[in-house]
Amino acid sequence: MAMTPLLDIADLSMQFPRGPLALDRVSLAVRPGEIFGLVGPNGAGKSTLLRLAAGLLAPTGGSIAVAGRPLASIPRPATLVGLMPDPIGVYTDLSVREYLRFFGRLFRAPPERIGHVVGFLALGPFLDREVEALSAGWQRRLALARVLLSDAPLLLLDEPAAGLDVSARADLLQCIRSLAGGGRAIVVSSHILPELQRIATRFGVLVGGRWRSPIPGRDTFSPADLATGAFFLRFPDPADATRAAPLLPAAESVAPDALRIRPPAGTPPSNALAPLFAARIPFTEFRPDSPSLDRLFLDLLESPTSPPPLPPSPPSLPSLNP
Amino acid sequence: MIAPFVYLDLHQRQRQRSLLVLRIVLLAILAVFTIGTLVIPLFGSDFTNPSSLSDVLVHVFLVLQGVVMFMLAPFGAADRLSRESEQRTLPALLNSPASPASIFFGKLAGAFVFDLFLWSFFLPFIAVNALFCTATPGYIAGMALANLATGFYLSLVALSVSARSKRALHAFLRLGVAYLVWFVFFPILFGILAAIVAAATSGGSEPEFLTVLCFAHNPIAIQIGLLGLFGALSPPWAIAYALAIPVLWLLLSWILVRLALRALVRAP
Numbered sequence: 001m002a003m004t005p006l007l008d009i010a011d012l013s014m015q016f017p018r019g020p021l022a023l024d025r026v027s028l029a030v031r032p033g034e035i036f037g038l039v040g041p042n043g044a045g046k047s048t049l050l051r052l053a054a055g056l057l058a059p060t061g062g063s064i065a066v067a068g069r070p071l072a073s074i075p076r077p078a079t080l081v082g083l084m085p086d087p088i089g090v091y092t093d094l095s096v097r098e099y100l101r102f103f104g105r106l107f108r109a110p111p112e113r114i115g116h117v118v119g120f121l122a123l124g125p126f127l128d129r130e131v132e133a134l135s136a137g138w139q140r141r142l143a144l145a146r147v148l149l150s151d152a153p154l155l156l157l158d159e160p161a162a163g164l165d166v167s168a169r170a171d172l173l174q175c176i177r178s179l180a181g182g183g184r185a186i187v188v189s190s191h192i193l194p195e196l197q198r199i200a201t202r203f204g205v206l207v208g209g210r211w212r213s214p215i216p217g218r219d220t221f222s223p224a225d226l227a228t229g230a231f232f233l234r235f236p237d238p239a240d241a242t243r244a245a246p247l248l249p250a251a252e253s254v255a256p257d258a259l260r261i262r263p264p265a266g267t268p269p270s271n272a273l274a275p276l277f278a279a280r281i282p283f284t285e286f287r288p289d290s291p292s293l294d295r296l297f298l299d300l301l302e303s304p305t306s307p308p309p310l311p312p313s314p315p316s317l318p319s320l321n322p
Numbered sequence: 323m324i325a326p327f328v329y330l331d332l333h334q335r336q337r338q339r340s341l342l343v344l345r346i347v348l349l350a351i352l353a354v355f356t357i358g359t360l361v362i363p364l365f366g367s368d369f370t371n372p373s374s375l376s377d378v379l380v381h382v383f384l385v386l387q388g389v390v391m392f393m394l395a396p397f398g399a400a401d402r403l404s405r406e407s408e409q410r411t412l413p414a415l416l417n418s419p420a421s422p423a424s425i426f427f428g429k430l431a432g433a434f435v436f437d438l439f440l441w442s443f444f445l446p447f448i449a450v451n452a453l454f455c456t457a458t459p460g461y462i463a464g465m466a467l468a469n470l471a472t473g474f475y476l477s478l479v480a481l482s483v484s485a486r487s488k489r490a491l492h493a494f495l496r497l498g499v500a501y502l503v504w505f506v507f508f509p510i511l512f513g514i515l516a517a518i519v520a521a522a523t524s525g526g527s528e529p530e531f532l533t534v535l536c537f538a539h540n541p542i543a544i545q546i547g548l549l550g551l552f553g554a555l556s557p558p559w560a561i562a563y564a565l566a567i568p569v570l571w572l573l574l575s576w577i578l579v580r581l582a583l584r585a586l587v588r589a590p
Contacts, residue, residue: 054417076419083417089410091334098333105326106418146414 004068005029006154006185007053007081013061014048014209022048023209025062027219030185030202032153035176036220037200038189039297044206046189047086050156053187054083066154078107082147086159086189090139090146092132096123099131100145109149117148121175137168144175155179155186161195173199197223197293205300212300226290231269234258234285244283247275260289323420327428328435331402335436348390348443355382356447376454383451384465387444388545391473394440396480399433400497401490403481403586408489412586422586426579430481437473441466461548468544475541475571482578486585505540512536530559538566 007030014023023045030036040046051057053064055077064071066080074080091099100123104114118124121141126134131142140160147155157176161169169192177199180186190196196203204220205212211219214226233248235241238256245251249272250262263272276283335341359379403426406412415425445466452462480497487493516532523529533555537546544567552560 051413056413056416076421078418081417083413085410085413085417087410089412089414091330091409091411093334093337094330102326102330102333103414103418105329106323106415106420108419143414147417150418 003031005031005065006067007187008065008068009049009053009062010065011062012049012052012059012064014045014052014057015060021209023052023059026206026209026211027062028204030154030187032183032185033180034185034202035180035200036185036187037196037203037293038187038206039191039193039196039203039293040189040206041301045209046206047158049206050083050158050187050189051085053154054078054081054156056083078150078152080152081154081156082150082152083156084140084143084147084158084160086162088140088143090131090143092130094131095127096129096131096134096142097127099142100127100149103146103149107149109151113149113151117145120148121145135168136163137165137172140164140168140172141175144172148179153184155184157186157188159189159191161190161192169195193293193297203293205297207301214296214300223290226293226296227288228290229265230260230262230289231272232258232260232285232287232289233283235281235283240281240283243279244276244281247279247281248272258285323424324428324431326420327425328432331429331432331435344394345443348440351386352383352444352447355379355386373454373456376451377456380448380451380455380457380462383444383448384462384469387441387448387466388469388472388542390440390444391437391469392476392542395433395437395473396476396497397494398436398440399429399477399480400484400493402429402433403484403582404487404490404493407487416586422583425586426481426485426582430478433477433481434474437470437477441470441473464548465545468542468548471544472541475575478575479578482582485582508539509536530555531562534559534563534566538563539570543567 007028009026009028011025011027012023013021013025015021026045026049028036028049038046038049048057052059053066053071055064055071055074058072066074066077071077071081091102094102100114100118103109104111118127121144123138123141123145126138131139134142140163144157144160147157160176161172164172173195176186176188180199180201188196188200200223202220202222213219213221215221218225232254233241233244234255235244235257241253241257241259245253245259248259248261249264251259252261254260261272263269273283273286356379359375359382403412406415416422420428448462448466452459455462479500480493483496483500484490484493487496512532512535516536519529519532533551537543537551540546543563547563547567551563555563
């Protein structure tokens with residue numbers, strides 16, 4: 001039986017007074033443990049969608065349910081939905097400790113909860129620093145700490161990695177991944193698509209307040225939907241690639257040391273590797289050759305009316321244990 | 323839900339340098355007045371006994387306290403909510419168990435603590451002089467409490483203006499314009515009206531209802547009453563004046579709170 005979605009949005013519309021139609025009949029369901037990647041150009045309605053889902057805005061049409069209850073009937077939505085808005089808006093004239101104490105009191109979080117959040121986000125060494133003196137990455141962590149104080153099962157993160165360097169982004173995404181591992185449902189809006197592709201279990205592309213998807217009839221898609229049926233193989237030496245090419249099905253060279261192969265449909269893709277083992281040809285990388293989310297997003301933007309060409313139906317993903 | 327906002331307000335104000343300057347300025351003013359009044363007898367003035375000196379000083383300090391509450395208390399509250407918009411911290415507050423009403427009244431409580439701080443600065447000076455002066459304790463206590471009430475009332479007005487402003491500067495400017503209309507334009511208007519009515523009536527003096535109308539809306543209406551207006555009015559109009567003050571305060575406060583809460587709900 002499918003789990004009840006923590007966030008269930010149906011035909012949501014939002015028309016700002018004297019403004020454009022920000023969202024047009026958008027539907028979405030996010031279940032516990034899922035990380036939903038919300039993608040779209042600036043002004044597509046991502047932040048509006050998140051603010052509606054957090055109960056900060058009232059929709060002009062459609063419905064929002066959180067944990068099976070209509071959002072409008074929940075007296076304090078913050079106990080169920082944690083929103084990290086963009087800009088994050090932290091009090092720069094407080095210390096980290098004071099900031100956490102203030103929101104801890106507001107959320108009636110016991111001191112152990114604050115301590116747990118501080119430990120989880122490694123904020124301990126910064127407790128007595130002024131928020132203003134923190135780097136952008138640590139300020140974002142602090143904003144995330146504020147969201148986690150509520151212990152809400154649904155987290156809405158609007159551009160959590162904006163302005164962060166590579167290392168801070170990796171740390172933050174690791175935090176997000178472990179939060180989802182704890183059973184939370186997380187919606188992450190981001191423009192940094194490679195990272196989003198690494199952590200999200202499903203994606204949705206909003207353009208002009210509507211979903212745009214490469215899969216006809218479906219608003220959202222998963223990484224498996226992006227699989228093309230082709231696989232990428234990298235070898236330690238270009239000579240190995242040359243030796244391996246005739247042995248593999250439909251192999252084509254994509255780099256001096258790499259091949260793209262297309263195993264026959266219906267057979268486990270790992271079977272295609274048997275000739276390599278037999279010929280004792282070493283390889284260093286074997287993975288589904290999916291299009292990047294960047295590429296897909298640009299394709300979706302460039303084809304305003306029809307979705308881009310679809311990949312063939314994906315094979316079941318193999319176990320990569322040789 | 324209000325206590326966390328008082329905590330926030332105290333810790334934010336603690337870091338404001340302007341507050342330190344304010345403390346120094348207030349102490350300097352109090353010191354100048356105290357020393358000045360004590361020095362006057364040295365130059366042959368009539369103030370040669372503690373009672374005369376204290377009579378002057380207690381009034382000076384009560385008026386100073388009133389001016390500070392009138393001028394500084396609302397401007398201390400004027401940026402409290404607009405700064406939340408400016409710093410983009412309002413969505414984080416609204417995504418908390420605090421309702422817009424809790425946020426508003428929490429901020430108001432924070433502003434009241436600031437008002438108490440300003441107000442209490444004058445208390446030791448007033449108390450010392452109250453021991454020697456001829457004014458009754460009731461009058462002194464009434465004036466001091468009226469000053470506190472004025473500060474709190476004007477803080478509420480300022481906070482409401484703040485809730486409807488996206489930037490602190492806009493809030494200060496709007497409050498300045500409101501002050502100009504309320505305390506300059508209105509009295510001039512009422513003065514002209516009173517003069518017209520007085521000229522039209524054979525007695526040559528304005529009717530008492532106009533006096534009530536002129537002063538009852540003013541945040542220092544209680545002080546005006548205590549300073550002599552209650553005694554100058556006939557008993558029915560004195561009662562009307564005394565009743566009109568809380569009614570007008572409550573009515574304006576209710577309207578302003580409603581407007582502020584509506585602005586907070588619409589803020590995101």
